Structures are given as structure tokens and as C-alpha cells.
């Protein structure tokens with residue numbers, strides 16, 4: 001059963017309240033019969049990097065658009081930087097950055113003209129645009145028309161455009177969608193640097209690894225609901241799932257494996273013998289004592305296991 005109030009109250013180590021950059025209470029939005037956002041409550045603290053993770057159609061974009069003040073909710077409230085986002089408040093706009101999808105660029109402008117246009121819309125100097133082109137590694141593409149950029153370059157430009165006015169809070173909707181795995185990883189360093197200097201970042205993604213690497217906390221979303229929100233480590237810890245230790249073929253017989261302390265089960269696989277344990281440190285120490293560490297691989301639970309546990313379904317991005 002989904003936890004409708006999955007947003008924990010934000011407190012610091014001494015138990016004091018931390019100011020919230022985003023406060024969402026009982027938010028709902030339907031398109032006809034489809035409940036795209038179904039009673040979501042959450043908070044994001046100033047300076048946090050939060051991921052909204054879920055499969056296609058989970059409601060991530062709808063939630064983001066409500067939080068950005070681009071859509072009117074059927075029910076519930078959103079406050080961003082202390083202000084209600086609906087009805088729209090123009091004073092909030094310079095304080096937030098929204099990454100546009102690459103398809104929303106102004107047509108036929110070069111990369112430099114594109115970012116200068118964004119800079120002028122926000123009333124900031126063109127030089128700030130040039131600085132951002134440098135930061136996202138697009139100086140050598142400054143004179144290329146946006147139609148001529150690769151997928152990864154276009155995403156970097158759209159991120160630079162969202163940040164050119166130095167907003168306190170930035171929303172990135174699937175910034176690595178449609179990129180190959182290498183291009184995705186190349187973008188991670190840039191994304192990780194965006195919340196340097198205390199900027200709050202909210203990112204949607206359907207990639208588990210991305211959420212795990214980049215985000216302080218992750219809201220796991222499915223069918224319009226936030227099922228749980230916590231740090232990636234706490235989400236996985238909460239599972240109480242065993243670790244799997246694979247010992248290379250020929251190192252250990254199955255009966256020896258089953259007799260090891262703290263091993264709950266052992267099975268043979270193509271990669272060798274897989275030991276199932278809730279105390280991987282103890283098992284690895286024992287393997288080390290027996291000089292059987294060569295080629296040992298330890299796998300702990302991942303966010304995929306968390307999704308399976310919360311929904312009963314395998315995760316399909």
C-alpha cells in the first residue's frame with residue numbers, strides 16, 4: 001500500500017526544522033480517467049539534490065509541471081521557495097530554472113545565439129551565457145546551429161539555458177533521456193556539479209543508476225503516487241534483502257559454501273558459486289582467511305529491488 005505522506009519532515013541533526021525549498025501537500029491531477037498524480041505529499045530542503053524516479057507513465061512529468069506552477073492541480077497545494085506556485089507569481093520565475101526539452105529550442109539559432117537569447121530574456125549579461133557554454137563544454141560548438149548538435153550536446157545546452165540566470169532551484173526533466181550509456185555518464189559530472197553552492201535540484205529520471213549516483217534523496221513514483229522517499233542507501237537498507245557473493249568457479253564446492261558461517265544459501269551459477277548472506281563482511285573475511293578471494297564479487301540490493309518490493313513488479317524503465 002502506498003504511503004500517502006511519504007515526505008518526511010525535514011529536520012537537521014539537532015532536530016531543528018530545515019527550510020523547505022519545495023512543500024507539496026496532497027497534490028492531485030487527473031487527465032480524464034487517468035490519475036496522473038494521486039495524492040502526493042513531499043518536501044525538498046534547500047540545497048538538496050532530489051530525484052523523482054519511476055517507469056514511463058508514473059506521473060513524474062505531471063508532478064514536476066505542477067510543482068513548477070505550469071499546471072493547475074485538481075487538489076492540493078505547492079509552495080516553492082516559500083511562495084504558492086498557483087496562481088502563477090511572476091516574482092518566482094527568476095528564482096527557478098526549468099530545463100526545456102531539446103525540441104523546444106528557438107529554431108535556426110546557433111548555440112551561442114540560443115544561450116544569449118535566454119540570457120537576455122532573464123536580463124543577464126551575454127557574458128554569463130558564454131561562461132555557461134564553457135562550463136558545459138560547448139565552446140567549440142558556439143557557432144553550430146542547434147539542429148546540428150548531438151543528443152548529448154543538445155541536453156548540455158538545455159541545462160545551460162536553464163541555469164544562465166543563476167536560479168536557486170532548478171528542475172531537470174529526464175536530462176539524460178534518449179542518450180546512449182556513455183553520453184549519459186558523461187553528463188553525470190555536469191549534473192552533480194549543478195547543486196554546488198547550495199542550489200536545489202529536482203531531477204526526474206527512469207534510470208535507477210542515475211538516481212543512485214546523483215541524488216541525496218529519491219522519491220520512488222509509480223501510478224501517480226510517491227511510494228517512498230529517502231536516501232538511496234536508506235531505501236535499500238530498509239529492504240532487509242540479503243547480499244549475493246559470487247566466488248569464481250573451482251574455488252569452492254557447493255557443500256563447503258553451504259557450511260560457511262553466515263551463509264543462508266548457496267547455488268551454482270555460470271559465474272561460480274553464489275552465496276546468499278545478510279553478513280557479507282563476515283563471509284568475505286572467511287573467504288580471505290581461506291585464500292579464496294580471487295575473482296570474488298559482492299552484490300548488495302539495488303533500487304530495482306526496492307521497486308520490486310514496493311510494487312511487486314520488476315522495474316521496467
Ligand SMILES: Nc1ncnc2c1ncn2[C@@H]1O[C@H](COP(=O)(O)OP(=O)(O)OP(=O)(O)O)[C@@H](O)[C@H]1O
Pocket residue numbers: 031034035036054055056057058059060061062063206
Ligand atoms: N496531456 C495528457 N493528456 C492525457 N493523459 C496524459 C497527458 N499527459 C500525461 N498523461 C498520462 O498521465 C500519466 C502520467 O504521465 P507523465 O507524463 O506525467 O508520466 P512520466 O512518469 O513523466 O512518464 P515518462 O517517463 O514516459 O515521461 C500517464 O498515464 C500518461 O499517459
